[in-house]
Amino acid sequence: MVSFNLKDIVKPSINEIEKYIPGESLCTNSKEKISKLSSNESPFKIPRKVINKVNSLVLSSNLYPDGDCNQLKNQLVKTFNLNFKNIICGNGSDDVLSVIAQTFSKEGGEVICSEFGFTYYPIIARASGCKVVIAKSDKLKISCDNILKSITKLTRIIFIANPNNPTGTIIFKEELLNFLQNVPKNIIVVLDGAYSEFITDRRYTDGIELINKFPNIVVTRTFSKIFALAGLRLGWAYSNEKIIELLEKVRGPFNVNTLSQNVGTLILKEKDFLRKSIIHNDKWRKILPIEIKKIGLESYESFANFVLIKVNEKKYSKAKILSFLKTKKILVRDLSNYGMKHFFRVSIGSTSDLKKFLKELRNSINTKNA
Numbered sequence: 001m002v003s004f005n006l007k008d009i010v011k012p013s014i015n016e017i018e019k020y021i022p023g024e025s026l027c028t029n030s031k032e033k034i035s036k037l038s039s040n041e042s043p044f045k046i047p048r049k050v051i052n053k054v055n056s057l058v059l060s061s062n063l064y065p066d067g068d069c070n071q072l073k074n075q076l077v078k079t080f081n082l083n084f085k086n087i088i089c090g091n092g093s094d095d096v097l098s099v100i101a102q103t104f105s106k107e108g109g110e111v112i113c114s115e116f117g118f119t120y121y122p123i124i125a126r127a128s129g130c131k132v133v134i135a136k137s138d139k140l141k142i143s144c145d146n147i148l149k150s151i152t153k154l155t156r157i158i159f160i161a162n163p164n165n166p167t168g169t170i171i172f173k174e175e176l177l178n179f180l181q182n183v184p185k186n187i188i189v190v191l192d193g194a195y196s197e198f199i200t201d202r203r204y205t206d207g208i209e210l211i212n213k214f215p216n217i218v219v220t221r222t223f224s225k226i227f228a229l230a231g232l233r234l235g236w237a238y239s240n241e242k243i244i245e246l247l248e249k250v251r252g253p254f255n256v257n258t259l260s261q262n263v264g265t266l267i268l269k270e271k272d273f274l275r276k277s278i279i280h281n282d283k284w285r286k287i288l289p290i291e292i293k294k295i296g297l298e299s300y301e302s303f304a305n306f307v308l309i310k311v312n313e314k315k316y317s318k319a320k321i322l323s324f325l326k327t328k329k330i331l332v333r334d335l336s337n338y339g340m341k342h343f344f345r346v347s348i349g350s351t352s353d354l355k356k357f358l359k360e361l362r363n364s365i366n367t368k369n370a
């Protein structure tokens with residue numbers, strides 16, 4: 001048998017990939033309730049009437065789904081007032097992001113990501129053969145200036161989550177416009193709006209309204225957050241027709257399953273569900289930082305469905321706090337692998353889970369545990 005090193009037969013950049021670490025979930029056989037506040041999921045179950053309408057679809061699992069997601073795209077057109085030809089759907093926005101990276105990268109090219117950003121961007125950039133360039137943040141906020149300074153002749157794609165995960169910070173429209181005007185048009189700018197539906201601030205734009213002005217932007221969106229379909233895997237992107245045509249060629253032929261297409265179509269019509277989620281989120285994104293500060297930890301304003309927390313390690317131990325919370329069956333997101341050693345993130349879960357979180361966070365500090 002010829003022996004060879006697998007490392008030598010993949011693109012060199014693949015050897016630099018660090019596997020994605022998802023928010024923790026506990027596998028347990030006990031009936032004990034776990035408060036999973038680690039992955040920015042919705043605390044709400046989708047309405048029963050939606051489930052009742054799609055139950056029988058499982059019976060048609062012998063057939064392939066509609067590869068072009070026609071029904072779903074038509075509903076996106078209606079809900080968000082869009083053009084059909086400017087939409088592509090995917091198996092979660094992860095899938096769409098990965099298709100974008102595959103389409104627009106070149107081996108040896110560069111992809112710019114922000115420091116303290118979503119850790120999947122460097123993975124798909126490297127998987128596509130690119131070098132990852134990290135633009136320093138301005139404290140915790142994405143720095144458009146530093147991204148602009150990082151652009152070289154080799155730059156292919158810039159990934160920006162707005163609002164940003166895990167910091168919860170935002171880039172308002174004025175700053176975004178100024179930034180986009182300064183990016184050369186042969187560089188694709190991905191504006192990842194995974195959390196954009198939560199935002200009610202008029203100074204914000206998800207970028208959809210800008211696609212006619214800037215031929216190089218792609219806006220991505222997900223059904224995993226406000227639409228509460230993380231388990232079904234459904235996402236989409238909006239861009240000019242030419243970019244969408246390219247992405248459509250690269251994506252998997254049946255990348256969105258039948259159930260997801262149908263549930264996605266129905267949930268878009270559930271305006272009350274959306275309203276309820278926004279109101280709940282808006283309330284807790286304001287309460288949490290105040291309460292966390294009262295407990296003695298640092299916390300920050302967030303525009304998304306999670307809140308960032310910093311532990312002053314001179315006073316407390318983050319590891320002890322997180323393991324104390326875990327003994328109480330509360331899971332949050334340690335951000336060490338985001339280069340944020342002293343930080344963790346808590347999702348805006350249900351009212352009962354958040355009350356329990358605050359109570360046990362206080363206990364973790366007050367007992368000798370911390």
Ligand SMILES: Cc1ncc(COP(=O)(O)O)c(C=O)c1O
Nearest residue numbers: 092093094161165194222224235
């Ligand atoms: C900024 C950002 N983009 C994309 C995603 C991926 O979402 P999806 O479930 O649609 O793949 C996440 C998930 O947490 C995220 O935080």
